[in-house]
Amino acid sequence: MGKIRICVAGATGWVGRALVPAILKSEDFVLTGAVARRAAGRKICDITGIPGNETTVTASLKEALASGADVLIDYTSPSAVRTNVLKAIENGVNVVIGTSGLTDMDYGEIDRSASIKGVGVFAAGNFSISAALALHFSEIAARYMKSWEILDFASENKVDSPSGTALEMAHRLSGAGKPNLEVPVDHTAGYRESRGATINGIQVHSIRLPGHVLGVRAEFGSPDERLSISFDAGAGPEPYIEGTLLAARKVMQMKGLKRGMDLLLDL
Numbered sequence: 001m002g003k004i005r006i007c008v009a010g011a012t013g014w015v016g017r018a019l020v021p022a023i024l025k026s027e028d029f030v031l032t033g034a035v036a037r038r039a040a041g042r043k044i045c046d047i048t049g050i051p052g053n054e055t056t057v058t059a060s061l062k063e064a065l066a067s068g069a070d071v072l073i074d075y076t077s078p079s080a081v082r083t084n085v086l087k088a089i090e091n092g093v094n095v096v097i098g099t100s101g102l103t104d105m106d107y108g109e110i111d112r113s114a115s116i117k118g119v120g121v122f123a124a125g126n127f128s129i130s131a132a133l134a135l136h137f138s139e140i141a142a143r144y145m146k147s148w149e150i151l152d153f154a155s156e157n158k159v160d161s162p163s164g165t166a167l168e169m170a171h172r173l174s175g176a177g178k179p180n181l182e183v184p185v186d187h188t189a190g191y192r193e194s195r196g197a198t199i200n201g202i203q204v205h206s207i208r209l210p211g212h213v214l215g216v217r218a219e220f221g222s223p224d225e226r227l228s229i230s231f232d233a234g235a236g237p238e239p240y241i242e243g244t245l246l247a248a249r250k251v252m253q254m255k256g257l258k259r260g261m262d263l264l265l266d267l
């Protein structure tokens with residue numbers, strides 16, 4: 001089998017700057033496209049300092065896909081990702097979505113388009129192994145505990161809220177049923193907003209402060225006992241690279257949308 005041809009949208013970003021060198025150094029991938037606006041026109045080998053790949057960064061995905069790609073990996077921005085994903089599907093290209101900010105409605109549309117086109121799309125709110133474990137353990141806990149809420153931590157600069165990691169947690173925990181709420185949120189006396197957003201029937205509380213990078217904590221309560229399951233990322237992008245590349249290998253065999261890094265692990 002030949003190498004898997006990868007196009008990276010967001011090639012010069014915080015994640016992209018670590019992802020592109022990992023692709024260039026891998027044995028089973030070849031980079032055929034790179035998207036970013038400010039670096040458009042520059043060669044990837046000049047940006048990374050790694051010789052041997054003549055791909056030029058383009059501002060538009062359309063141009064980047066013209067060189068041929070099996071998989072688009074998107075790490076751009078909440079405002080760019082939906083259009084990019086639908087464009088790739090339209091071109092018969094499988095997609096790995098790292099970018100956060102898509103809603104369940106967006107994912108529904110993406111799933112329908114990918115199924116019709118017969119391509120695979122894999123999305124994970126968090127591609128790190130420890131976040132995948134936190135998700136998996138939380139799903140187990142939700143089967144046995146009575147109530148749960150989600151705390152979402154990120155840096156002061158994060159524009160989307162809640163984070164993709166927290167949204168994915170809410171999406172998955174909703175599969176375990178509704179958490180018990182003794183006082184319905186709408187019956188809150190005082191400030192209703194202090195109870196957070198209700199997402200998939202679960203209260204999600206987003207905290208944006210300097211000193212945080214990205215974390216999520218599922219808080220579970222049953223009469224007279226409580227359980228916390230939390231994940232905290234450090235300052236570097238390394239935790240997301242291995243999971244993203246694993247997804248790029250596996251998405252080639254998928255049809256339609258699949259979500260959640262834990263699905264790719266043998267848990």
Ligand SMILES: NC(=O)c1ccc[n+]([C@@H]2O[C@H](COP(=O)([O-])OP(=O)(O)OC[C@H]3O[C@@H](n4cnc5c(N)ncnc54)[C@H](OP(=O)(O)O)[C@@H]3O)[C@@H](O)[C@H]2O)c1
Pocket residue numbers: 009010011012013014015016035036037038039059075076077078079080097098099100101124125126127128164240
């Ligand atoms: N799922 C996960 O595990 C995970 C992990 C980390 C981050 N994320 C998410 O991934 C996304 C990217 O994160 P990041 O920290 O790498 O962001 P970043 O540093 O801001 O990088 C964004 C990249 O996308 C490009 N870009 C943005 N908008 C674009 C557009 N409209 N057209 C073309 N290129 C565009 C940027 O270059 P130009 O601005 O020059 O165009 C840059 O290369 C965020 O949504 C973040 O929350 C997810």
